[in-house]
Amino acid sequence: AHRISPEILQPAGDAPLVIAKGGFSGVFPxxxxxxxxxxxxxxxxxTSLWCDVQLTKDGVGICLRDxxxxxCTNAAQVYPVKNKKEAKYVIDGVPKTGYFSLDFTLSEIQTTLSLTQGIYSRTxxxxxxxxxxxxxxFQSNVKPPSVWLNVQRDIFYKQHGxxxxxxIVSILKSVPVKYISSPELGFLKSISKRAGRRTKLVFRFPDNFLSDPSTNQTYSSxxxxxxxxxxxASGIMVxxxxxxxxxxxxxxxxxTSFVQDAHSAGLEIYASDFANDRIIPYNYSYDPLQEYLSFISDGGFSVDGVLTDYPITASEAIGCFADLNASKADHGKPLIISHNGASGDYPDCTDLAYQNAIKDxxxxxxxxxxxxxxxxxxxxxSINLLDTTNVQMTPFSSRTSVVPEIRDTPGIFTFNLTWNDISDSSLKPKISSPLSTYYLVRNPRYTNxxxxxxxxDFLEYGKDQDLSGIMITIENAAFMAKSLGFDVLESLTTALNDAGYNNQTTKEVMIQSTDSAVLVKLKQQKAKYKLVYTLQPGIGDASASSLADVKEFAEAVVVDRSSFFAQSVHFIINQTSLLTDLQSAGLTVYxxxxxxxxxxxxxxxxxxxxxEINNYAxxxxVDGLITDFPKTVRRYKRNSCTGLG
Known part of the structure; x- marks a missing residue:
């Protein structure tokens, strides 16, 4: 696995506690x-390791998430359906059927059952x-520096003998437990005198407003x-x-004022339900690290710890991102190159996408x-407005055509509409959702x-801002010349000249294309641009002769990030030789x-x-990262652990 180096995880002082729920349960059972x-x-x-304590038939505590x-186990496979081991119990007021720990001895559980991933979207x-x-x-084999035992259903077990x-009291002498949590206040009270000073008791609020069965008070009250x-208790978890x-x-x-209220009452407060693979509020732009920062880096607002399935992310947030280095405008490696502007948060290539890419x-x-x-x-x-706009909902929807040189299916292309048409109030941009097959959509309030x-106008954005340069992508040049009678390279050169880019040295102009003929022509014209060749995805290596050919017309390449690794079932098997080949040839790699x-x-x-960014950087x-979310890479470069500020 590719992980952050140890120094990036070292927290300072009284940093919030990272509590690993069932260990690193985001990946492993x-x-x-x-x-x-x-x-x-x-x-x-x-880091404190969290064990959900369940009891076996013979009264032994085991660590099990449910x-x-x-x-969370293979019980259903080991014991066929309707086997006498299957049972029904009322859990939290709801009848549940399944295989329950209290119907099995410890010996049965450890000799016949094994753990599985409890969340089916995970590996x-x-x-x-x-x-x-x-x-x-758990204590003797893992030897954790900090043990957190969570006791969820004391009364339920009591009802069943x-x-x-x-x-819990019997193991406190042999297991150094630092924290015991429970949503049953009566249970915490019953062990408070036996727990001693070295063990903190934490009252856990569940994620629904039921009643605490030990006090008959609602959690709301x-x-x-x-x-x-x-x-x-000395703390609460919410x-x-x-x-x-x-x-x-x-x-x-x-x-809310919950954090301040808890601290005012003399309670520590821990926040739960963190996981990298959940749908988090759109404000965080699908960035789990950003979510942690809103809980731990606001002075008096900071919680005292976070319960997470992915402790690495909480650790890096606390250890390296709570106090960012001042942003430096040296534009050093890796370069942060926007992909259609800040397209992770705003529709591609719009004024909002560009303004926010610069701001980010x-x-x-x-x-x-x-x-x-x-x-x-x-x-x-995209040259096809169906991909990037709501054109099918406008009066221009009838202007479909099939252009075999571009695609085999009908489209409505930019060259089918005038600039006035495109500027028409009925035509609106449409935010990209490249992962919509997983039902992940981007920033819905800004969809259009x-x-x-x-x-x-783009060239004006680039001139007046603290940027190292601009990158212009040219595709379909041959089609434009042959079918539209339009010389895109001549128009490009004129526009750059008119905007003053050919008479300055502070902003680098990069021209990117998958079409080597475009770059060859620019090279022949002795253009002052950095020529960037886009490699096809899936290339794992490159011969010396092919790279020598590329060097004839380009000094940099854009490579799909998946080309650097061979993968199997979404796990990396090994690194390909492509990066070494490209760097050995003296090519800049984005x-x-x-x-x-x-x-x-x-x-x-x-x-x-x-x-992932840390791995590539x-x-x-690599020399640069092309990203839908420039702010994520910029924050990485400002972290306080790797000296990339």
Missing amino acids: DSSYYAFSFALLASAPD INMSN ERFDTMYSILSVTD LNMRSY LSKNLTFIKTI PKIYIWPVTNDNYLQPP GADVIDCALQVTKDGVLICMS TGKFVKFS AQVFRNEFVSQPWDFFGDETV QSLN
């Missing part, structure tokens, strides 16, 4: 030996590889009586929405060059916002396209775009 061990390897040194083993690769650990096995209190909780509520359309509301810290902004019917150069990520941009959405990366990067040492 919750509460497995490797989930626990990997959490210690890939997280802050003082009392119903159907959800199954490690299923049935690990046995279930008793709490004492098992005593959770007696078990208990949340308003924190001073009473303080008489029993779902993160208690602190940052969310609207029905998944945007943040103003924060891009070194280079980009324009995919297209032409209108009346010969106006514009920036548009922003204005289309003429190339001349990797594309970096995206925040957790499904866009191999499992090795843990659904955390910052981990530090291990691969």
